[in-house]
Amino acid sequence: MRRRSRAIAGVAVLALGAGLAACAPADDTPVLTWYTNPDAGGQALLAQQCTEEAGGAYRIEVSVLPRDASSQREQLARRLAAADSSIDLMSLDPPFIPELANAGFLAPVPEEIADQVSQDVAEGALQGASWGDELVTVPFWANTQLLWYKKSVAEAAGLDPAEAPVTWDQVMDAARDQDLTLGVQGIKAEAYTVWINALVESAGGHIVETPEAPAEDVALGLESDAGREAARIIGEIGADRLGGAGLPTQDENASLTQFQGDSGSFMVNWPFVWPAMQGAVEDGTLDQSFLDDVGWAVYPQVAEGTDAAPPYGGINLGVGAFSEHVDEAYEAAACIVQPENQAAYFVSDGNPPSSTVAYDDPEVQETFPMADVIRQSLEQAAPRPQTPYYNEVSQGLQETWHPPASVDPESTPQESTDFITAVLRGERLL
Amino acid sequence: MGALSGKQKVAWAAITIAVLLYALFPVASIIATSFKLPSDLSSGTFLPTTWSWTNYEEILGPDGSAQELFLSSLRNSIGISLIATAISCVLATLAAYAIARLDFPGRKLILTTALGVSIFPVISIVTPLFNLWRNIGLYDTWAGLIIPYLSLTLPISIWTLTAFFRQIPWELEQAAQVDGATTWQAFRKAIVPLAAPGVFTTALIAFFIAWNDFVYGISLTSTEAARPVPAALAFFSGASQFEDPTGAISAAAVVVTIPVVVLVLLFQRQIVSGLTQGAVKG
C-alpha cells in the first residue's frame, strides 16, 4: 500500500501513517479500497490526506494495479465480472471506461458530485470521463503528449515550434536532412494506438465512427483520407528509418532515451519526460546544457493550418457498481480530485491535472514551465475511440499496423478495417 | 581416476570454464544490470559505469517505491511455495509408499495420471479455475494458488518418491519387526532414515517448480494478498508510469535468485540424484 519514492513525501506519509495507526478509527469506519495504477506514490498520499479530511467517515486503502493499461483493465474487468464488492474506487485509463460502463460495472455518478467534479475541467478530459453523453467517472488527472525538441536542431531546420505550430512533414524533413531520429512510439502496445489515433484525429478523421454501436455494427473510419494520411506518415517514418532502428520496440521510455542521445531531434511524449530529464541531470548522467536546449510545443499538425488533436490519456476515478460504500466512494473521489490535490499530484508525480484552474498554482508553474502548453494541448486533445470494444479495436490496429515500416497508405487502412470488423463479429482471432 | 595427464588437465579446465560461462553468464548479466543507474541503462556496456545500490533501495529500502510490493510478493511466494511443497510431499509420500510397497489394482493408473497431469498445459485450465475460484471465494488467496500448484508439484513428487522408495531395502523393516519392534517403531527406526533423503530431495524439486510458476500467479491473484514474485515483476514501475522499471526488476530478479543459488550450492548432489531417478517435469 505505501509506495513512494520522493523522500519528503515519504516522510510525510510515514508520519501520517504512524499517526493513523496510533489512533486507528473505530471498526465500523467503511474501508474503501482504491485500485491505483502504479505511480511514484502520489495516489497513496492523496488517499491518506482524504482519509484525514473525512474525519472518520471512511478510510481509503490503496491496492496497486499492473503497470500497463491493458493489464490494469484485465484485472479490474475480471474482478468486476465476478461482482466483486471489494472494488470501491478505481483509477481507470479512459479508453477502457466505455467497456466497463456499458457492462454496468460502474456505479452511476450522483448528480451533485457530477456537477461538482465537472467544473473547470479541460474539454478532452471531460469527454474521456464520459460514455454516451453522461459522466460515468470522475475526471482526475489528464495526460497529453507534447512535441519536445532540441532547440538547436529546430533552429538548424529553420523551425520554431514554440512560436508557430509545425507539421509532421516538417519534423520528418528536419530529421531526414540532419540524419537524426524522431522519438515516436512504434512498439506493439497501447502506446502505438495512441500515436495512430492522434494522427487520424489530427487529420480530421476518427478510427471508430460509431462508438456506441453493438460489436457487429461498429463502423471504422480508417478507409478515409485521414486514415490514409496517418498511414502515410507512419509508413514513411518506418520505411525511411526516421524513428531509428529501435522504432518497432520503442515505448515512451525508449523514445526518451533516444532523444537524450546524440541522434535525438524531435519527440512526441508525455510530460513525465521533464522530471525524468531533470533527474538524469541530478544523477550526473545528463548535462545541464542539454536540458537548456530542450524546447516544447503543442503536438505537430498533420495538415498545415489545422490544429492538431494531441493524444489524451490520464486517469479517471470510477466507483465499482458492486461496492458496498458507493456514496462514501464518490465523496472520496470528489476529495481526491480537488484542484489543489491535482496540482500537488502534478508536482510530486508529474501527472498533469484535468482541472484547468490547477494549472494556475504557482508551484505547478515553477515546476513545469510548460504547464500552459499542456493545458492548451488538453483543450485540443481527442480521446481514443470510446467504444466498449476498445480492446479489440486497439489490438486489431496494432496487429495490422505493426511494424511501422510495413504500413502502406494504400492497403493498411483497408486491411485493418477488414480485420477489426471480422474480430468484432467473432469471425477472427486476435 | 587419479592422475590426469597435462593435456587432460587443460582440457578439463577448458570444459569447466565453458560450462561455468554457459550456466552463469545470464545470471551475471542481470546482476550487472541491477547495479546500473536508470540513466546508465542505455550505455550499451555489460558493466555499470558507476555501481549503484539505488535499485536495491527501491525494492528493499524503507523508502523504496516498490518495497511493499516486492516484500509482500516475496512473502507470498515463499509461503505459498513452502505450503504447496509440504502438502505435495505428504500426499506424494503416502501415494509413493503405497505404489512402491503395496500390490493393488490402480498403481499404474495413479502413475499414469501423474504423468498426464504433469504434461497438462497450464493455460488450458486457468480460465475455468478462475471462474470456479471467484465463485467459491478462493480467488486472490493463498489457498487459491496452493491448490493449483499441487497440479505442478504432485506428479513429479510421486514419480521421484516412488523411484526412491523402490530402492529402499524394505527387508530391514521386517527384520526390525522380527527383532520385536512394533510396526510403527520398525517404520520409524528402519525406514524413515532411509526415506528421508528422498523426501527432502523431492521437496527441493517441488519447491523449485512452485517458485517458478507464472501463469497461475498472474491469472489467479489481483492484490498483494497473494501475488507471487514472478507476477509482481509486471507491477513494478519506474519513477513514473512510463519509465521502464528495468533496474528494479533486475534487482528483484537477483534477490529471488539468491535462494536458488544457495539451495543448489548446498544440495546439488541430492537434486541431481532426485532428478535423475524420477524426473518427470523440469
Next chain:
Amino acid sequence: MSTEITGATAGTTERATRGAGPERRSKPVRSDRARAEARLGWLLAGPAFVVMLAVTAYPILQAVYDSLFRYRLTAPDDRAFVGLGNYGVVLGDPVFWQSLGVTTVIMVITVAIELVLGFALALVMHRAITRLRGLLRTAILVPYGIITVVSAFAWFYAFDISSGYVNSWFDWVPGISEDLNWFAGRGTSLFVIIASEVWKTTPFISLLLLAGLAQVPGDLEEAAQVDGATWWQRMKRVVLPNMKAAIMVAVLFRALDAFRIFDNVFIMTNGANGTTVLSLLAYRTSIGRLEIGLGSAISVLLFACVIVICFVAIKIFKVDLAGARGEK
C-alpha cells in the same frame, strides 16, 4: 493395521517378478489379504489421486463445456450456445495455424539443440573427476533453479536495443550492428526466445540423459575400447543404443514442456512480430479479451495437441516411459 502391513510385506517378496501385475495371482488367494492391501493402497494413494484429478480434470471438462458457448465476460447477458462454432472460428483462422506453427518450430529447434547440448553436459558430468563434479553440477543446476520469468528478463535486457550490450559486443559478426533491433523481427525474436529457453531447460534434459548414461553397462564400453573402437564408434555402437529409452523419454518430456512455452514469449515480445505461441493465444483470448468461449476452444485444442504428441510418441516412436526409468 498390522494385518494390512503384513499383507504388504507379502507383496514385497513378489516384487522381483512384478511386471505382470497383481492380476497374475490366482483368484482364491486374492482374498481378504489382497483386498485389505488394495484398500490400504487406495487409502494412501487416494488423496494424491483425487487432488490431481480435481485440479486438472474438472477444469478441462469445464473448458470443454465453456467452449460451446459464445460468452464474453463483460457481456454476460449475451451468452449463447453456439455448438462447435468456436472451433470453426479458431480452426478457420490463420492466426491459430500460425501460432501452432511458431510453437512447433520453437519446440523442434529447442529440443534438437537441447538434446545435443544436454548430451554434452551429461557426458561432462558423467566423466568429470570427483573434484570437479560438484562444481560442474552446481553450475549446471543454476539455470534449472532460476525462475523462467527472471531468465526471460535477463536475456531480454541483454539483447534489447536500448538496455542491451549484445550488439556492441558482437558487432564484428556479420548481420549484427549497433542498429540491430532483435525484438523487431520474427527470426531474431525467436532466436532470443529459443536461446533463453535452451539455457533454462537444458540442465533438465542433461540430467535425464545422465541417468541414461549411468545405465550403459561399463563393461560393454570397455570391451569396445579394448577392441580398438574409436570414441565415435563407441558412442554410436554402444552408448547411444543403450540410452535409446532415456533419450526418447527426455525428448518427449522436453517436447511437451516446450510446446507449452509461455513465460519467455510473454515477457520478451508478448506475441509481436508473429511470435505468438499457442499458450499466449489462449491467454490473450480468454484472459485479455475475456472471450471465455473462444479462449476455451483454443485451450481445448492446445490440450488436444499435447495428447496427440504424446500418442504419437508412445505409439509410433514406442517411447517406453516405465522402461526408461529402470522399472522393468
